[in-house]
Amino acid sequence: xxxxxxxxxxxxxxxxxxxxxxxxxxxxxxxxxxxxxxxxxxxxxxxxxxxxxxxxxxxxxxxxxxxxxxxxxxxxxxxxxxxxxxxxxxxxxxxxxxxxxxxxxxxxxxxxxxxxxxxxxxxxxxxxxxxxxxxxxxxxxxxxxxxxxxxxxxxxxxxxxxxxxxxxxxxxxxxxxxxxxxxxxxxxxxxxxxxxxxxxxxxxxxxxxxxxxxxxxxxxxxxxxxxxxxxxxxxxxxxxxxxxxxxxxxxxxxxxxxxxxxxxxxxxxxxxxxxxxxxxxxxxxxxxxxxxxxxxxxxxxxxxxxxxxxxxxxxxxxxxxxxxxx
Amino acid sequence: xxxxxxxxxxxxxxxxxxxxxxxxxxxxxxxxxxxxxxxxxxxxxxxxxxxxxxxxxxxxxxxxxxxxxxxxxxxxxxxxxxxxxxxxxxxxxxxxxxxxxxxxxxxxxxxxxxxxxxxxxxxxxxxxxxxxxxxxxxxxxxxxxxxxxxxxxxxxxxxxxxxxxxxxxxxxxxxxxxxxxxxxxxxxxxxxxxxxxxxxxxxxxxxxxxxxxxxxxxxxxxxxxxxxxxxxxxxxxxxxxxxxxxxxxxxxxxxxxxxxxxxxxxxxxxxxxxxxxxxxxxxxxxxxxxxxxxxxxxxxxxxxxxxxxxxxxxxxxxxxxxxxxx
Numbered sequence: 001x002x003x004x005x006x007x008x009x010x011x012x013x014x015x016x017x018x019x020x021x022x023x024x025x026x027x028x029x030x031x032x033x034x035x036x037x038x039x040x041x042x043x044x045x046x047x048x049x050x051x052x053x054x055x056x057x058x059x060x061x062x063x064x065x066x067x068x069x070x071x072x073x074x075x076x077x078x079x080x081x082x083x084x085x086x087x088x089x090x091x092x093x094x095x096x097x098x099x100x101x102x103x104x105x106x107x108x109x110x111x112x113x114x115x116x117x118x119x120x121x122x123x124x125x126x127x128x129x130x131x132x133x134x135x136x137x138x139x140x141x142x143x144x145x146x147x148x149x150x151x152x153x154x155x156x157x158x159x160x161x162x163x164x165x166x167x168x169x170x171x172x173x174x175x176x177x178x179x180x181x182x183x184x185x186x187x188x189x190x191x192x193x194x195x196x197x198x199x200x201x202x203x204x205x206x207x208x209x210x211x212x213x214x215x216x217x218x219x220x221x222x223x224x225x226x227x228x229x230x231x232x233x234x235x236x237x238x239x240x241x242x243x244x245x246x247x248x249x250x251x252x253x254x255x256x257x258x259x260x261x262x263x264x265x266x267x268x269x270x271x272x273x274x275x276x277x278x279x280x281x282x283x284x285x286x287x288x289x290x291x292x293x294x295x296x297x298x299x300x301x302x303x304x305x306x307x308x309x310x311x312x313x314x315x316x317x318x319x320x321x322x323x324x325x326x
Numbered sequence: 327x328x329x330x331x332x333x334x335x336x337x338x339x340x341x342x343x344x345x346x347x348x349x350x351x352x353x354x355x356x357x358x359x360x361x362x363x364x365x366x367x368x369x370x371x372x373x374x375x376x377x378x379x380x381x382x383x384x385x386x387x388x389x390x391x392x393x394x395x396x397x398x399x400x401x402x403x404x405x406x407x408x409x410x411x412x413x414x415x416x417x418x419x420x421x422x423x424x425x426x427x428x429x430x431x432x433x434x435x436x437x438x439x440x441x442x443x444x445x446x447x448x449x450x451x452x453x454x455x456x457x458x459x460x461x462x463x464x465x466x467x468x469x470x471x472x473x474x475x476x477x478x479x480x481x482x483x484x485x486x487x488x489x490x491x492x493x494x495x496x497x498x499x500x501x502x503x504x505x506x507x508x509x510x511x512x513x514x515x516x517x518x519x520x521x522x523x524x525x526x527x528x529x530x531x532x533x534x535x536x537x538x539x540x541x542x543x544x545x546x547x548x549x550x551x552x553x554x555x556x557x558x559x560x561x562x563x564x565x566x567x568x569x570x571x572x573x574x575x576x577x578x579x580x581x582x583x584x585x586x587x588x589x590x591x592x593x594x595x596x597x598x599x600x601x602x603x604x605x606x607x608x609x610x611x612x613x614x615x616x617x618x619x620x621x622x623x624x625x626x627x628x629x630x631x632x633x634x635x636x637x638x639x640x641x642x643x644x645x646x647x648x649x650x651x652x
Contacts (some may be wrong), residue, residue: 076618086618116584132486146584150476157586158460159622164583169576169614170496179616250495257490258472258584260483289504292402292412296485 003067005057006317010072010115010309013088013142014043018051019307020066021058021314029059037074038088043098049105067321068109070313072118073098074143078160079113085161091145113315115139115288115309116163118277119302120147120269121154121319122312127303128265135259136203137302138165139272140248140277141268142191143178146255149194153323154316165251166190188247191270195220197240204256208236238276245277249284256289256297267302328619329393332643333381335374336398338361338633339468342370343571344377345633346392347640351452353633355385363400364414375431393647394435396639398444399424404486405439411487436602437643439480441635442489443463445475445593446627447480447645448638453629454591462587462630464491466574466603467594468517469504472581479649480642491577492516511580513575517596523566533561550570553599564602571603575610580622582615593628627637 002023009018012079016035019027027073031054035047052069075087082099113121120137123129129137129149137147144166148155156162166186174183178192187193198210198221209229214221231238252264270277278301286294304311328349345353357380361373369649396532401413408425425438439447445465449455455463455475463473468524470492474481482488492512493505500509504518513519524536524547535555540547555563578590596603604627612620632635 041519070394076616091379150481155476157617157622158588159586161619161622162584162586164616164619167616168494168580168583170498172497172576180615181616250498254584255495255582257494258488258580259489260485260488288507290402290490290493290507293485293490296487298481 002318002321003065005061005315006067007052007066007069008072008310008313009051009069010313011044011048011074012115012309013037013074016047016051017310018055019310019314020055020061021285021311023169023318025304025311025315027310029055031055031058038090040090041092041098045098045101045105048102052106056209059068063108066108068111068317069102069106070111070113070118070315070317071098071102071275072113072115072313074115076161077112077114079111079117079156080160082110085159092288111313113156113313113316114147114160114163115312116144116145117147117154117156118312118316119308120149120312122304122308122315123265123267123302124149124152125319126311127308127317129263130140132263134259134261135265136255136259136264137265137267138248138255139268140189140266140270144186144189144248144251148259153319168251168254170247170250170254176275185251189244189251191223191322192220193247194223194226194240194244197243198226198237201236201240206236209234210213210237222289223270223273230276241276242280244270245280248277248283249286250288251301252281252285253288256293258284260293261297263305264297264299265302266299267305267308271301281316328644329388329391331391332393332640333378333395334398334636334639334643335377335395335436335557336639337370337374337400338635339363339400342373343376343636345380345640346381346387346635349644351630351637351641355381355383355637356636359383364416365490366416367418367424371424371427371431374428376519378432389434394437394643395428395432395442396437396439396444396641396643397424397428398439398441398635398639400441402487403438403440405437405443405482406486408436408438409486410438411485414435415530437639437644437646439482439634439639440471440473440486440489441638442481443473443482444503444638444642445634446475446638447468448593448630448634448641449593449628450475450478451641452637454626454636455589458589460585460587460591461591462581462585463591463593464574464578464581465594466515466592468595470512470515470574470577474585479645491580494577494580496573496576496580511573511577515570515577517549519573520549520552520566520570523569524552525562527562527566533562549596549599556602567599567602568606570596570605572610574603575607576614578607578611578616578625582611582619584617587623590623590625591628592625593631593634597627
C-alpha cells in the first residue's frame with residue numbers, strides 16, 4: 001500500500017532544505033539548516049538527521065505514513081548504488097555510501113540521487129513535464145547539468161552519472177572548467193563561467209562597472225551582480241550574459257541532437273535573468289541543431305521553481321514506490 | 327507464436343543487400359541489387375520488392391514463417407511512424423511513408439528504422455553488446471552516427487532521430503558539415519571529413535602522395551586511399567587519419583558524458599583502418615571525459631561486422647515481435 005508522505009531533503013552548497021511532501025506535491029512542513037554540501041560527511045549527516053527528526057516531530061506524522069526520505073546531493077552520485085562518487089573536492093566524500101549510512105541512522109528507507117536528476121523527476125511529475133514521455137531537465141545555475149527522463153522514468157546510465165552535458169567539450173583548447181578539462185559547456189554556461197568571464201574582462205582592463213562591483217576578496221562574482229551591471233547598460237556585462245546563454249544553447253543543441261526529447265525544461269537560479277540569457281540560448285540552440293529538428297522540441301522554463309530540490313526528492317520517492325508496485 | 331525467420335534489408339548508398347535470417351542470427355540466403363538509397367523512391371521500392379520476392383522464392387520458406395521484413399535506411403527516419411524524414415538530398419524522400427507503402431506492396435509486416443539504429447540492435451542481440459543493458463553503437467564510416475540501447479531496447483527519441491552525435495557541434499565556426507552547419511563531429515570524423523581534409527591539404531600545396539592518388543574528377547577521396555598513402559609513410563595522410571580518429575573520440579566523450587553507457591561498440595568501414603584511427607580515438611575520448619568516468623565504459627570494435635546491415639534489421643524484427651508478446 002502506498003503511504004501518503006515523503007520527506008524531500010536538498011543538500012545544497014549553502015544550506016540544507018527539507019520538507020514533508022504529500023502525493024499532490026505540496027510541502028506541508030519545512031526545515032532548513034545552515035549546514036551544506038561542502039562540509040565533511042559527519043556534519044552533513046548530522047544535519048540531515050536533525051532535519052528528518054524535526055520534520056517528523058513538528059508535523060506529528062507517523063513514521064509509518066512516510067514512504068521514504070528522498071535526498072538530493074550535488075556532484076556525481078551513483079543513485080542506484082546509494083553512493084556519492086565525487087563532491088566538493090572533499091576527499092572524504094569520494095565513494096561515500098551516504099544512502100546506507102542514513103538508512104542506519106534514520107531507520108527509514110532513503111533514496112539518494114543527484115540533485116539535477118531529482119529536478120527532472122520533480123518537473124516531470126509536478127511541473128512543466130507532466131505527461132511527457134521523453135524529456136530533459138537542464139539546471140542552469142552555479143553549474144550546468146542535465147537530468148534525463150526516458151520512457152517516463154529517470155535514466156541515470158551505467159554508473160549513475162548520465163546527463164553530464166555540462167562537461168561535454170564544445171571548445172577544444174578553450175577556457176578551463178572546474179572538472180580539470182578545457183572548453184566544457186559549463187566553462188561558459190554557468191555561474192562559475194559568468195564569474196570567470198567577468199574577472200577576465202576586469203583583468204583585461206575592460207571598461208565595465210563590474211570592476212567596482214566585484215567582491216573585494218576575489219570570490220565568485222554572483223550572476224545577480226552581472227545582471228545588475230547589464231541593467232545599468234554595461235556592455236561588457238551584457239556580453240558576458242549573452243555568452244553564457246549562447247553556450248547554454250549549444251548545450252541544448254547537443255541534447256536535441258543526441259536525445260531528441262519532446263521537451264527541455266530549463267531551471268536553476270540563472271533562469272531568473274530572463275531574456276538576456278534566454279534569448280541567446282534559444283538562438284544558439286537553433287543555430288546548432290539541424291533544421292529538420294527545429295520543431296521537434298519545446299524549451300520551457302521550470303514550473304516548480306525554487307522548491308524543486310525538496311519536491312523533486314519527494315517525487316523520486318513516490319515514483320520509486322509506484323515502480324515497485326508494478 | 328514466434329516465427330523462425332525474418333528478412334533483413336539494408337538500403338545502402340551503393341547497393342541494397344538483403345538476407346533471410348533465422349533467430350540465431352545466421353543469414354541463410356542472400357540477395358543483392360545495384361539499386362541504392364540515392365535513387366528515387368519508386369526505384370528503391372521496386373528493388374526492395376524484388377529482393378523480398380527472390381529471397382522467399384529461393385529459400386522456399388513459407389511466408390507464414392516470416393515474422394516481418396526489417397528495413398534499414400540511411401538518413402533521418404522516424405521508425406515508429408514508418409517515415410523517411412530526409413535522405414540523400416532527394417526531395418521525393420522528404421516525409422516519405424516508406425513502411426506503409428512496403429506493407430501494401432509486400433503484404434507482410436515491415437519494420438523501418440535508421441541503419442545505425444539497426445546496427446545497435448544487431449550488435450546488442452548478436453554481437454559485442456550481448457547482455458549489456460545500456461550501450462551505444464557508433465558507426466564510423468561515410469558518416470558518424472550513434473544508435474542507443476537503453477534498458478535493453480532501442481531508444482529513438484520523440485521524433486525518431488535520437489543519436490545524431492555526428493551533428494553535435496564541437497568546433498564552433500569550424501569547417502562545413504554536410505548538414506549545413508559548421509564544426510560538427512562528422513565534419514572531421516567520417517569518410518566525408520577525411521576526403522574534405524585531404525582536398526584541403528592538396529589545395530594548400532602540401533607535400534603529399536594524395537595529390538596523385540585523388541580521383542581525377544574531384545569525387546570523394548576514399549578512406550582506403552588515405553590509408554594507402556599513410557602506409558607509404560605519407561605524413562599528411564597520417565595526420566588526416568589522426569584527426570578523424572581524434573574527433574571521433576571527442577564524439578565518444580560526449581556519449582560517455584551524456585549517456586554514461588556500459589559499452590560503446592564502434593563499427594563501420596573506417597574501423598578497418600585499425601590503430602591509425604583507433605588509438606587517437608581512444609586517447610581523445612579519455613582526454614575529453616572527466617577522470618572519474620574513465621573506467622565507466624568499455625569501447626570495443628563491432629563483432630557482427632560487414633553483415634550488420636542485414637542482421638541488425640532482422641534483429642529489430644525479432645526484438646519487436648518479442649516485445650509485443652510481453
